[in-house]
Amino acid sequence: MSIWLYEGRLHIAHREVLLARYAYRYDRKARRLRAVSDPEISRTAYASPQLELWELDDAQWRKVTARPYERHLHPLDNGARQLPLPVVGLLTVLLGWRVG
Numbered sequence: 001m002s003i004w005l006y007e008g009r010l011h012i013a014h015r016e017v018l019l020a021r022y023a024y025r026y027d028r029k030a031r032r033l034r035a036v037s038d039p040e041i042s043r044t045a046y047a048s049p050q051l052e053l054w055e056l057d058d059a060q061w062r063k064v065t066a067r068p069y070e071r072h073l074h075p076l077d078n079g080a081r082q083l084p085l086p087v088v089g090l091l092t093v094l095l096g097w098r099v100g
Contacts, residue, residue, distance in 0.1 A: 008024070
């Protein structure tokens with residue numbers, strides 16, 4: 001499966017056979033797709049011979065839905081830090097464990 005953006009179209013192919021093309025809008029600042037529309041579905045040998053259970057038109061079935069955008073924030077430095085385990089205490093624990 002390959003997906004690429006070329007000349008204002010989003011292309012989807014499988015084993016070098018074009019399955020579909022879509023128009024898209026890309027937000028360069030957020031580095032993500034804003035919208036995908038105008039599908040062009042290709043007839044291929046990969047189509048399922050099974051009949052549809054329900055015949056739905058584009059208004060009834062949304063092929064691509066927008067997911068709420070969540071910006072991932074970097075963790076803030078709150079001043080807390082992990083203290084090192086003192087080597088003397090570690091040796092005491094290890095030696096005391098062996099003797100006892």
